[in-house]
Amino acid sequence: MLSYRHSFHAGNHADVLKHTVQSLIIESLKEKEKPFLYLDTHSGAGRYQLSGEHAERTGEYLEGIGRLWQQENLPEELAPYLDAVRAFNRTGTLRYYPGSPLIARHLLREQDKLHLTELHSSDYPLLRSEFQKDERAKVLRADGYQQLKSQLPPLSRRGLILIDPPYEMKTDYQDVVKGIQEGYKRFATGTYALWYPVVMRQQIKRLTRDLEATGIRRILQIELAVRPDSDQRGMTASGMIVINPPWKLEQQMNNVLPWLHKTLVPTGNGHTLVKWIVPE
């Protein structure tokens, strides 16, 4: 039984990091005219109402997108991401948060394709209805990990694969590595972006060791912590592991992370990190 609902967490600091990285990768892919595939293995519902019961109950977005929304003079690296968020809040009041599929929908071009999967019985119909009129998109109620076998390589031989499981089950930590291996076997030139939460640091150390052991090269780790590591319950940080990142991404994240950290964590707790798990 799937119990995780992203609506409780939409727009939090982890989404800000994830969707900044996602947007920058998409913008880099757009530098060539050739089409590409955006594959989102764990898509969620697509759109989240920030005044809704779930988001209000946790208030997480207030310490995420809520801290960016009113800022002026934003770093240019945030422009594509915030442009997407603004497109869903045209009145200027922050009411909706677009999840990864809607951010992609906003940024992708006519020639690009989206392949989206979501398993949850409540979130899948919401996602499907968002994309009913979008001929670029295929939306399935299906297992995300399976798509890494069945949908790769894309016809266009270019693509971003976003892997964003809820880590509700401990097996997710192994499944993401197996899934990436399967995908990479079929499509070694794709860009794979894996999100991870830091709840127990040991799990992330194991995850990066397991990825290193696959033999895959060009693996970049990007992390933003809002608190120091802890043994207590709760997420202290989150990160993105990007295989075959666009060449600019390392520099872009080094530019923007200090600003993001300062803005999201005014107390200065936590840290930021951009590091190669495996270089070229």
Ligand code: SAM
């Ligand atoms: N990527 C979304 C975003 O950034 O807006 C958020 C996704 S949320 C963290 C994870 C989603 O994965 C949940 O909606 C959950 O129902 C779904 N899910 C869990 N296991 C899955 C699986 N094996 N295949 C596809 N979706 C799954």
